[in-house]
Amino acid sequence: MLTTMSMKNAYLLSVMDDLKVKSAHEPEFLQAVEEVLESLEPVVETDPRYERQNIIGRMVEPERVVMFRVPWVDDGGKVQVNRGYRVQFNSAIGPYKGGLRLHPSVNLSVIKFLGFEQVFKNSLTTLPMGGGKGGSDFDPKGKSDGEVMRFCQSFMTELQRHIGPDTDVPAGDIGVGAREIGFLFGQYKKIRNEFTGVLTGKGLSYGGSLARTEATGFGLCYFADAQLRDNGQSFAGKRVVISGSGNVAIYANQKCVQLGGKVIAMSDSNGYIVDENGIDYKVIQEIKEVKRDRIKTYLDYVPSARYVEGCSGIWTVPCDIAMPCATQNEIGENSAKTLIANGCIGVFEGANMPSTPGAIAAYQAAGILFSPAKASNAGGVATSGLEMSQNSERLSWTFEEVDAKLKGIMEGIYAACAAAAEKYGMKGNIQAGANIAGFLKVADAMLWQGI
């Protein structure tokens, strides 16, 4: 027996132990799986079909993993090579769907953890989307537009044979925004001679959806607002710390302020800024989206603010609400304990898997509110699903229509997670509720479809 966790169910333990041997070098993937399997204990024990049909053993194995060479020419004429990935995890409830991440830390473990999480997240949206994820260890930082374009073209030259609007629909993630999606779309169209909704997060002039840019951050705040209200709280007058300063963080800031909160700290991978007067999201937009600069330059706009080198220190800034919106495992156990000691009442995850298991245990021990990423950051992919619908009917909806649908979806996800937690005897545990509610739909589809 290799496992040391709290799980008791023999079937789940055997799946986890087997995976620990097979995926010994994939720590992020094992972490994501273990977190889900722990929640599924009461579900597996009440329905013997999941074990008989080995649903869990099948779910932890991706349907397909593609790894490929991505050669490209830099501005100096030198040939560079990166590694590309697409993990097509589960298509039980729809075509594979999930983002592409471009960051030097990308490896198979990271893409598999993200793909695994995506399966449950997409199920929670109630839209017909399976789960997948991809990316590369290419670092877009410091590269010219021409280098990024040549990389994206080379990446898509291989990826295009594996994807399609009814097969697998990638989108953005860390390092992949409007610029990259445009280059990827252009190359797909050139090679396949098809103008189709094969990617989401597209520009508005060629099939993108209004409100997709804002969707993850807005959705996170709609979810947090629902959870706060269900617990007799609200954003009004709250001090909020948001890590990161990318797509998710910027629009989480905007919506949070609209809901009455004050965002006092934000970060990038180099350091964090503190502005007790509240950070205007438009300044961050200018720094990050227009200038592609460092958050440190916030001081050029607001000299009274403070900049601190090193990103993890952001969790020492006293706040009522924490929204990690940068990357995985950015809140460790010590940071979680510091947040709690400083009076934080809730952690709402915008990034994927930003809290370590030790951090989650600390939130639970303190009884503070916690929303797991696969529920509270589902607004991005949900709106990608709405972009796919608009592409299929060759119509586009207004910002207000998309935003209203997004809000309804996020409130629905909160209600579904809360109901599942209560049904399985864990009232108030939104983390377990999210895993269970996400699981049930995918498992049911798998049972119907045979092996």
Ligand code: NDP
């Ligand atoms: P962006 O590339 O727009 O921004 C990422 C931000 O996080 C940047 O501020 C970046 O700083 C910081 N960051 C990235 N990696 C690290 C690291 N290793 N350590 C510290 N800081 C880091 O990405 P997104 O905003 O799109 O994504 C942020 C998170 O949200 C990710 O976990 C992503 O998976 C998740 N997510 C994104 C969705 C979307 O629709 N975009 C949907 C759901 C989840 P720097 O610029 O210095 O690198």
Ligand code: 2IT
């Ligand atoms: O993690 C995520 O959900 C995303 N990066 C968005 C995926 C998508 O297909 O919009």
